[in-house]
Amino acid sequence: MSLREHYDRHILPHLIDVAMRAPMATREREQLIPLARGRVLEIGAGSGLNIAHYTSDVSALLALEPNEKLRRKAAPKAAAAPFEVEFIALNGEDLALDEHSIDTIVTTWTLCSIADPNKALQAMRRVLKPDGQLLFVEHGRAPDARLARWQDRLNPAWSCIGGGCNLNRGPDTLIKDAGFVLESLEEGYLEGPKLLTYHYKGVARRA
Template sequence: MNIYQHYVLPKMIDMACGTGQVMKARANIVPQATGEVLEIGIGSGLNLEFYDASQVTSIIGIDPAAQMQALADKRAAQMAIPIEIIAADIYEIDAEHARFDTIVMTFTLCSIDDPIPALTEMARLLKPEGRLLFCEHGLAPDASVKRWQRRLTPLWKPMAGGCHLDRDIAALITAGGFTLEELNEEYLPGPKPMSYVYSGSAKKKL
């Protein structure tokens, strides 16, 4: 791992993903979490302040980027909810079938190498009555923006931790074994290729 990936990129991601409008988008989704929570791609822990301690009993946060964990640990230390943060991807956690009440995924699906198997594993880990809560940027509806997203993604990925700008988030979640309950789509303020956001909730297909 080079200096950029180890020292520079984690702070850049923390800053970019912690801007006002992005935090507002997180704040609309994360407080809906209940019970035992698995957060996918916890990163630097930017979602932690939005969990409702009266509704959430515990949180396991996973992220393969171990260099982000120090930032997450600082935020976790301020929480009243029991939190375990693990440097691992979705396939490496030791969790039984249908364990979690809620799975939270924000600004993460863009950088998972193979998203459909990862979503299938999330569905396995979720209780039958559980919910996937998501807030993800992805493919825009406007043809001109789509073209730019597809042009920019090969250049953007190496600079942004593997982030894809052009993923159809709703289609991926459905293909990964979920049925959408609620879906909101909008541009956040900022460059349009990077700012089209899908947010909502889904249940796993039974």
């Protein structure tokens, strides 16, 4: 096994789990996740940190997570959930669910690292019911031109050490370009380095 493979397989999942436990991330979850209802598809479920924030309005959760170690970390949380949780070991671009079969799709800090976010969002739109909702909180491109230029410069190195995470994507634009309408959108810096912490949070529906 190469050093890079060892890092991606054994070290990166732990770093992701620790980073996603930050208080700022928890606060965003507490505000967004309780809006989910019905049959929920979570893209990039990670170590299952969203599970505790779903309410009784959720009937079932399909937790899509390609990383085996993160799925293992999430398993105890899934076992304690008051609804059925099914793990799907696929990437976001590879959704194989029935059309119009999902009430709510959730993405939290996921669109930054999907290799082909447009393809993944098109797949999400396909499986979402006509009256369904996409809930998202994502970091991305800062509105400050100087910061954005630094995000562009640092992105190749950051993506290499961050499991494919991109600093400079515009999640709001990606979502709209995939055929969604933004019903609500909040933007702003959270705590921490501004290169990493400009956030987009909102609700989108099929156009």
